[in-house]
Amino acid sequence: MTGRRAPLPLLVPAVLAVGFVTLPLAGLLVRAPWTALPALLTDPALLTALRLSLVCSSGALAASLALGVPLAWVLARTEFRGKPAVRALVLLPLVLPPVVGGVALLLAFGRAGLLGAPLAAVGITLPFTTAGAVMAETFVALPFLVLAVEGALGTLDRQHEEVAATLGAGPLRVFATVTLPLVAPGVAAGAALAWARALGEFGATVTFAGNLPGRTQTLPLAVYLALQDNPDAAVAASLLLLAVCALVLVALRRTWAVRR
């Protein structure tokens, strides 16, 4: 059937789907203040926000990789009671409204929070700091990574790892020298998703980390506030964000291509 054109009953909804997604983006482009765009895009405040966004989302990605890959490995490679519970737990941030996630983070890591109080006692405060923003974004991005990597690990043929073990490599060495390289495409795809999600994060960040230009005001926050008094700037910022996203997705597609 490949090569043959798709049957209408499938083609029509597919086209509708694309249209449904394209139209709003087209709207942004049409509405864009093209003449004022250069000025708007070079607004230092915006660029600061962009820089911060890139920093935070990268930080969130790094954290997600550092925490999520091992977790995915544990979920895929070891057996222990309550595994389903853990898996569900890790995925909850996916469905929790970001704002609620932010509140939850405050209750945990805030000055008066479960862990936050002791931390504050030793002089460590996370809310209102860039670190806090990174945490908030990690909270929402982590599930994507775990999801993708565990999937890749699950479908990975075990015998390479087994042979490596018989060759004298301990579990850790096996993980680093065999498992990771073999699931690289899966990790890359998951990373791209996680990074993108972190880049677009708004609710959790603003609730947990607040909104201070240059410190915790990421691009999405800047967009939201700009909407209040300067819609043009908001649209411009959105386009900027879109451009960045598009780049991410191209990368994402690449890794897909690899996987296919």
Added chain:
Amino acid sequence: MTGRRAPLPLLVPAVLAVGFVTLPLAGLLVRAPWTALPALLTDPALLTALRLSLVCSSGALAASLALGVPLAWVLARTEFRGKPAVRALVLLPLVLPPVVGGVALLLAFGRAGLLGAPLAAVGITLPFTTAGAVMAETFVALPFLVLAVEGALGTLDRQHEEVAATLGAGPLRVFATVTLPLVAPGVAAGAALAWARALGEFGATVTFAGNLPGRTQTLPLAVYLALQDNPDAAVAASLLLLAVCALVLVALRRTWAVRR
């Protein structure tokens, strides 16, 4: 290596990851006004919001299935120029900050929007209607479904479809009677993700559909609003949302189990 305990360098970050996710949720539970909970959870306003949330997210899921599955099929089964572009397009909502997504939706389907204006002319307005809320949630949920289903289709062995074709089934019949049943687990997983995402959606909904109780005020919106004057109610609502999410994830896990 299965069965053997995980090496510390992997176990530690994994445990940290779980802790990082668990603590905030624990925070919510600790902060929960247990005594007042019954009263808060039976507040008709909250229940209205919950009902609406369920209605809208289900609607969004239905729409995502109707549009997303055919699109995934087209992406996986047919070749056409600009396919990468289309794939990237469909994934953009994943990375677009929901609020911006809402703005984009307004620019497209709003009263003055590209398609909205003609629609308004014939008396159809989408913003601030339940339909609008469903649209907003579909916009953010669609990518999850397409992602999951296309993945499943990509790994599906083609020969069953080919045999079906030689047996006289046209592409559509093949799709309905062979392809769909075979990728059912993938669709289920994608559907669970999409539904969950729609359930937690806030930014796009409030921007595009507003915040009309009983009409467009979903649970996340109610939570956000409650945060101001009645944090307890907010926490209670969040717990309710969490409970619903947990159920979804159990279902999701089931379908995973099936896929393994």
Added chain:
Amino acid sequence: MSSWHAPGEPATGTRVAADTSPPVLPPVLRATLRTAYLDLHLDLAGGERVALVGPNGAGKTTVLRVLAGLGTALPGTRVVLDGTDVTAAPPPARRVGFVPHTAALFPHLTALGNVTYGLRSRGAGRRSAAAAGWDWLDRLGVAEVADRRAPELSAGQAQRVALARALAPRPRLLLLDEPLGALDAQTRTEVRRLLRVHLAAFDGACLLVTHDPVEAVTLADRIVVLEAGRVVQDGVPDEVTRRPRSRWVARLLGWNAWLGTTTREGLAVHGGHVLVAADPLPAGQPAIATVRPAAVAVHVGHPEGSPRNTWNGVVDEVTASGSRWRVHVAATPPVVAEVTPAAVRELALTEGRPVWVSVKATEVRVTPV
């Protein structure tokens, strides 16, 4: 070879069918495949059963897929079914039954559901389709598993259901890709017997891909040998097995086979050595010399006496085949001898061992190619 089948000439199928099966039927299939990889013409008469054999990668599966209309349509192909050109028609529009290498049953359907699938697709009502389905399952002796899902069937049962599924819509052309390949020896026998019975009853044309000479000989009334996309031999089983025209077929039969040019006394094998044959052909024509491995004697020293053909080499490999072991000798020309395990031990025939081989002229058969 392919010129041999120029579309103009009378169909091989009918011609060959003439000297085997009584009635000469009009051709059901007329196909010309001239693609980058394939170059052949096929004619199949109604009720004719043709075995398509050849080495891996010869193009057998590809041919079947082209005839079924699967995959992207290849330029340079022309497929005519019952007189109507279906080259551009999608699979559903052709009345072709296809059984891939693996049974490929629909895992989510029961055996019955699989068999009725084609009938339902072609518009049969639920009830009538079920009735027909039962009937087919019954004929193939798997009625008792009608309600089982495909994954719960044994390989043999699955293969039978797959056959029933392909036969149920009464196709005009039946395509079988190594239908017994996945079965173990035991089940293979049973299914092959069934297959023979139903192919005999089948009024359409049947093209059967196989690697097993026995299958070809016992199931088909014509064998087409494909190599690298070209037909190298096409004839009745007896002819093909007795006078293999290609080294591959000879190999398949386990024979020694050397290509060369006939001389007055035998065959000048490509590469040098001249084989002496008891009854040589007119000199100077391309031919193939075949010798049964059992007719090759192996000696440690230079052999004395009658055998006209003797040459030496080094043992290259020893493989088991039934109660005999086959000793492959690297020499010019290379040769395979069949000896007893005892001989292998006594002569210490292991790789690298230098040996002499001898073949009686009466054992050398020379066939023109």
Added chain:
Amino acid sequence: MSSWHAPGEPATGTRVAADTSPPVLPPVLRATLRTAYLDLHLDLAGGERVALVGPNGAGKTTVLRVLAGLGTALPGTRVVLDGTDVTAAPPPARRVGFVPHTAALFPHLTALGNVTYGLRSRGAGRRSAAAAGWDWLDRLGVAEVADRRAPELSAGQAQRVALARALAPRPRLLLLDEPLGALDAQTRTEVRRLLRVHLAAFDGACLLVTHDPVEAVTLADRIVVLEAGRVVQDGVPDEVTRRPRSRWVARLLGWNAWLGTTTREGLAVHGGHVLVAADPLPAGQPAIATVRPAAVAVHVGHPEGSPRNTWNGVVDEVTASGSRWRVHVAATPPVVAEVTPAAVRELALTEGRPVWVSVKATEVRVTPV
């Protein structure tokens, strides 16, 4: 059988090794496996090469995995390497080399990278590891592809690299699971030759799983036959091939084999028929009677004359094997005859054909089990 190997008794390994290889070395491996599925004891001496053969699902791969410490540790197993108990030790802590059925090279590493992996893991420096790696690749004749990634290697090259990879860390015990299974006839020969050379040079113990009798005979100096997790025969190749103690081994050699009880004139086959043997054993003991298929004559009518054993049945299957075809006859007892393709045609030996078979008493060999 297993009582035969009760840990108390002297190690089979050393015993058998005694009547073949000159020096008696201390056992490198002493393993007792008594699990739900397995029940055997294995002793391997240094430098000893043991072939583990048996039908599918006999437990061969499982045994190798237990010895290598792979998978979840099975209760009831005890593995002693060079005198130290490694039963609880994870794979890296055992000096075992393992080559799975598929080469399983690391696809992201070069051939050299694969070979040096073990050395690096065991702490060798980059430079010294590389040097040793080159050396091993060179010995196995694949030095020229050292820089190619695994996917770019041919099956034969891959298999050699896999061997080099397993040998490089100088394991005490080498486990090979059908090392040549994935190779085509041609490469198989070359690799087998290499394998023989290096196994001869290898000072550790080697356990080799194979389905190919030739491999077992040519590579191992002892053959252990496993069936359903139990050892049914254990001896030097000659002994096993000449007097197969299990129907499976006989089948593997292509022989007819029937289990039964000895009588004064031959063997009362389980199921009834009595086979007359030229040299019978003392009556009343369990034994197996074997007959070479080539020694079985097939007749369409009741045969006259000398053969002491004649019985009738129906042709059940015809398969090709080398230049002979094997005719399987359903009878009591069932029997396989090897005949020429000509005979098959002349006697029209197709499934369902009623026939008589005859075997000379001198061809019936009776072995105690």
Added chain:
Amino acid sequence: SGCSARDAGARPSLTALAAASLTEAFREAAARYDAADVRLSFGGSQALAAQVEQGVPADVVATADEPTMARLRSAGLVDTPRPLAANRLVIVVPRGNPRGIAAASDLARPGLAVVLAAPQVPAGRYTALALARAGVRVTPRSLEESVRGVTTKVGLGEADAGIAYASDVAADAAHLASVPLPQAPLARYLVATTRASRQPAAARDLVDFLTSAAGRRLLAARGFAPAVTPPVSPPVTAPVPR
């Protein structure tokens, strides 16, 4: 809201958009108001305005500032607005005022965690103005996207102090306390009926109720100051140097 649950019967059903700070007051008002079944939708004033511009089906809109309402008025989307109430910014501190904040100047204390509303939202503008008048330079930890953000963070103890509307503090007395901020300008809340309203009469009646004495009492109870007709802003007492 509760009224939506109650059976509407013959009574008309009205939709009122109100600034988030009016939440509690309007809920109570709606409960008390019998002439119609009132559905309430709360949000930031700009967000509400945007919704009206996008044709949200609402009969009454109440904003927390004048410019936003003026925007709607000039767009011809609403009838002449009526003053609803006034709201004054106060310094909001956790209940019990642990850090002993007494005046705006205290907000400049080093080490004090202060959150303010972002200048893009009205509350933020007023805040900036107030602090300017007080001559205090505050380095906030965060510029919240709404007053809600300020109260949330102070309420959860994340911030030691913030600046929010008196009404917001009254709304969450359980966690919050207020310190007066005299320099703050009065935020004038306006209410108007929308031109798009299907029941203009009923809508006007609701506005009448809200601006009636009864309505004012409800608002006062929620910490709102009485509406003042002429735009007033407290006298800027600029210290004259001698």
